[in-house]
Amino acid sequence: MMKQLSKEQLLSIHSNGNIQLPQAMHLQLPEKVLQFGTGVLLRGLPDYFIDKANKAGLFNGRVVVVKSTGKGSTDAFAAQDGLYTLCVRGIEQGKMVAENILNASISRVLSAAAEWPAILQCAENPGMQVVISNTTEVGISLTADDVHAAPPASFPGKLLAFLYRRYQHFKGAEDKGLVIIPTELIVDNGKKLKEIVLELAARNNLPQDFTNWVTQANYFCNSLVDRIVPGALPAKEQATMEQELGYKDALMIMAEAYRLWAIETNSPVVRERLSFSEADSGVILAPDIxxxxxxxxxxxxxxxxxxxxxxxxxxxxxxxxxxxxxxxxxxxxxxxxxxxxxxxxxxxxxxxxxxxxxxxxxxxxxxxxxxxxxxxxxxxxxxxxxxxxxxxxxxxxxxxxxxxxxxxxxxxxxxxxxxxxxxxxxxxxxxxxxxxxxxxxxxxxxxxxxxxxxxxxxxxxxxxxxxxxxxxxxxxxxxxxxxxxxxxxxxxxxxxxxxxxxxxxxxxxx
Missing domain, CATH: 1.10.1040.10 (N-(1-d-carboxylethyl)-l-norvaline Dehydrogenase; domain 2)
Known part of the structure; x- marks a missing residue:
């Protein structure tokens, strides 16, 4: 009987050229990214780029994922130690592409409803550099929210609480600001998210010094994502893949070969922190996207x-x-x-x-x-x-x-x-x-x-x-x-x- 994919099981997987595997050291990389959303688009695009960069020795950081909604659980991620298989299928420059990648970019998945203190504790991590989100277009909207709730109701409220904890812990240190990249499919998503965060800060009567820190030390980047990630494979194809790879994977997903993550910035600081962009031509950093x-x-x-x-x-x-x-x-x-x-x-x-x-x-x-x-x-x-x-x-x-x-x-x-x-x-x-x-x-x-x-x-x-x-x-x-x-x-x-x-x-x- 096949075993479930896990960190322990990883040691016994042999690629035979059928799958790109991480090395043991990739599972020990420090947490550098906070990601709001467990959806297939994030796992098939940003997490794909980060994993690829880690395997190339370029980014050397893993992702803490925040499950914001109350639907479903984090059990599948916990059971597999955040590991999942990405099957890339499609046509690129007229040629068929078929790649299987065991993605090791996710360190852990935390539930906002049940583990909010642990999420806020991530704000105290000096190595944290990047925030990514995909909370649907509705997620980037202004609603009445209490930043001191555990957790705040909205995504911007949760982000604001995280930033406030980081500001307090590091006493407003300029170099502890974050690069914040929403991927929701709305125009000027970074700009709009920043405006909402600042408005929520004002409504919650947070200090002006904190607001200044949000504006001056953090980088909200507009971004555009483009990749079709249908999600789970058809049952028959999933069974065939598991048989071929030698393990069961409840998180296996498929993505097309084409990928684009265009991030709007002209900041050398942002470019340095997003070093994963060097691993794949699908990540584009440009002053205008x-x-x-x-x-x-x-x-x-x-x-x-x-x-x-x-x-x-x-x-x-x-x-x-x-x-x-x-x-x-x-x-x-x-x-x-x-x-x-x-x-x-x-x-x-x-x-x-x-x-x-x-x-x-x-x-x-x-x-x-x-x-x-x-x-x-x-x-x-x-x-x-x-x-x-x-x-x-x-x-x-x-x-x-x-x-x-x-x-x-x-x-x-x-x-x-x-x-x-x-x-x-x-x-x-x-x-x-x-x-x-x-x-x-x-x-x-x-x-x-x-x-x-x-x-x-x-x-x-x-x-x-x-x-x-x-x-x-x-x-x-x-x-x-x-x-x-x-x-x-x-x-x-x-x-x-x-x-x-x-x-x-x-x-x-x-």
Whole structure:
């Protein structure tokens, strides 16, 4: 019978080239990082980088993890001494990647509810240097909180209490400040977290000297993370991996090959403390990370949004299935490389950078180990089109008066996807390939009404001219409304699969 992964069991594991193992000394490294969150993204990205750096002798520090929520327990981490297997699966530069890594970056996991004094004691560790968080977007918000509670209710409250204990213990020493890097998916996450912490300090009547120390001795860095970490492997694959590796692992997770952690800083102190950044090109320290956010928002998220309606209508369940279809793959690639990438190049983003990022996105879309549902991407479709794609469309027209045919197709497919029937329960249901799907969009009722009242040509003009939806009149874009109307007519008369092949053939022949 296989034994559970643990520090003791580690000594008997033989890699045989199947897994990257830590050495005994890596389990004795000092604690340098406090991490709020036990989720798979943190274990698959920041903890991956730290473990890799430790094995390269670059960072030489481990992570104390704080479990902030009351759900679940820390038992699995305790039973395995914080060890877990990360299975990296995907495509990188056109080549399949399959790596198994036994991650030894986590020293222990502490429950905020049950072990708050032990967490505060970590603030007294002179070697503590970095704080990382991923508490969901809701975590970085201002709520009434008591910094003296055990523990404070909110994540910013817990962080403030930790900083206050550190300030008191080291008597405000300048060199005992921390590098604080939230990874929550909101713009300017570091800046917003700092503002909330300072506001909570004022509401809790903490000393002005402490507030000055927070501002002057600590570094709150904006950051952007990008890696798909689905989490646990499918049961059959998990069993196969455990058999191959020779141990059971309740914490085994999978991540795609692509990884990015862009951290905004121009401080030599921060660069020195984040020495793990030297171990992997996926960690980028830069004075401005907006370029990386723009690339991700437009070329990854934007391509998803332009393609999701068309993919659902054409009968593709997942992104991977669409990329396995020659015509659909070519359509998505042409959309990204020929229309979207040129539209976002400017003095900050070069054509080469946009093309390189676009090709990495296509590799990610092709990953056979990720089952990303197209229907889930259609959630709040209208707001995603406005935020992600209308700016790209406008930038395209600022450079050229030519109609972007594939953007027009994506918009037409969006309109057709939003055609619905209302159920007795009030839900809005569309139909594709004989199957119903639920439209989860705040504007579903409005589109339902437009489709009931208007013929397609009028509907296109009505939707595109709606400045409340888009912030601008899209019928003012030369030739765009007629192109969308033509694409919508073709989708209705010929069907999505036929249109994909036809538009792809025209695009490739240009």
């Amino acid at each position: 907006n370029v990386f956010r723009e690339l991700k928002l437009r070329l990854l998220n934007g391509t998803h949004t332009f393609s999701c309606g068309l993919a659902v209508l054409a009968g593709f369940g997942t992104v991977r299935q669409a990329m396995e279809d020659t015509a659909m793959e070519a359509c998505i690639a042409a959309l990204m490389l020929q229309e979207m990438a040129p539209a976002i190049t400017d003095i900050y983003i070069t054509a080469a950078e946009a093309a390189r990022f676009a090709n990495s996105v296509l590799d990610r879309f092709r990953n056979p180990h990720i089952a990303h549902q197209w229907l889930s991407i259609t959630m709040q479709y209208t707001s995603k089109m406005k935020m992600r794609n209308v700016p790209v469309l406008l930038r395209h027209y600022s450079r050229t008066q030519e109609v972007p045919q594939l953007m027009a197709l994506g918009f037409a497919a969006y309109l057709l996807f939003m055609r619905s029937e209302q159920t007795a329960e009030g839900a809005y249901k569309g139909t594709a390939n004989g199957q119903q799907y639920t439209i989860q969009d705040d504007h579903a009722a409005w589109f339902h009404d437009q489709w009931k009242r208007l013929e397609p040509g009028v509907l296109v003009k009505t939707v595109l001219s709606n400045t409340e939806l888009w912030g601008t009149d899209l019928t003012a874009l030369k030739g765009f409304a007629p192109a969308v109307t033509g694409m919508l007519s073709a989708l209705l008369q010929e069907g999505p699969r036929s249109v994909i092949k036809k538009v792809n053939h025209v695009k490739m022949s240009v």
